[in-house]
Amino acid sequence: MSDPLKFLVVDALAGVQTFARQLLQGYGFSTASILCCANTDEALAQGLLFKPDFLITDWFPKADLTGPALFQRLKQDCCPKLRLALMSFEVTPTHEAQARELGSHFLLKKPFTAEELKTTMGRALEGLAKDNPSLHQRLSSTMRTAQPRGDMPRVAVPVLPIEPIIKQGDRVRYQGAIHEAQYVVHRHGETVVQLKGQAGFVPVSKLQPA
Known part of the structure; x- marks a missing residue:
């Protein structure tokens, strides 16, 4: 069965990208039908070629191209029937x-x-399936084989850490002192920060907004 939808997932956190991909694969969608990007500029460039049916994106309020603006650009330029889901x-x-x-x-x-x-995405897909026979068949087939419950497909559920919101230039508290966040990097499934005047990176989970 060919995939009835293509998904573009846009989030700075690799953990969110990974889980969204696993979740959609749990519904039976192939790897080729799911594209993940870390920022909206990359998502726009890739999305114009990928032509997604469903955009799942962070709001990216500080970016030049916000999540809602990305949706409008893709819808205007290549995907007139594009659907949207937002995180913020x-x-x-x-x-x-x-x-x-x-x-x-x-x-x-x-x-x-x-x-x-998982629950929120499941509801969104079920809503789309009402007007999409191919998607309805895909979801029905997946849910018949889901265990132990029949209401949601079974997928591996990683823990998404609750991380403080730290941006470049923010003042943060680390080991009892106040520092300035010079660089914020998302790598290997975690967010790390380089403090101004210090070498190396600190996991964002060890910082507090000052």
């Missing part, structure tokens, strides 16, 4: 109103657990 550390009434205006299937507040993403 900040969810205000303004965010919710904009998400509704764009027709987003969900706006999931960060930090979230793997189970919360």
Whole structure:
């Protein structure tokens, strides 16, 4: 059976990308139908060629190209029937109103657990399946073989760490002193920070906003 949908997942955290890919593969979608990117500029360049059906993206509020703006660009340039789902550390009434205006299937507040993403994504796919016979057949087939429950497919669920939000230039507290975050890097499934004037990187989980 060919994949009825192609997914573009955009998030700076490798852990979110990995789990989203595992989750979609748990529904039976192939690796070739899932593209993951770490930022919106990369997602736009790759997405114009990939032509996704479903964009799952962080809001990226500080980026020149935000998540909602990425959706509008892809929809305008290559994917007129593109669907949207959003994730954001900040969810205000303004965010919710904009998400509704764009027709987003969900706006999931960060930090979230793997189970919360799993449940939210499952509902979104079930909603799409009502108007997509091929997707309905895919989900029905997957859920018949799911264990131990029949309501969700079984996938490996990694732990998504609850990390503080640290950006370049932020003041942070580390080992009792105040420092400035010079570089924020996402690598090997974790976020690390280089403090100004210090060598090496510190896991973001060991820092606190000052």
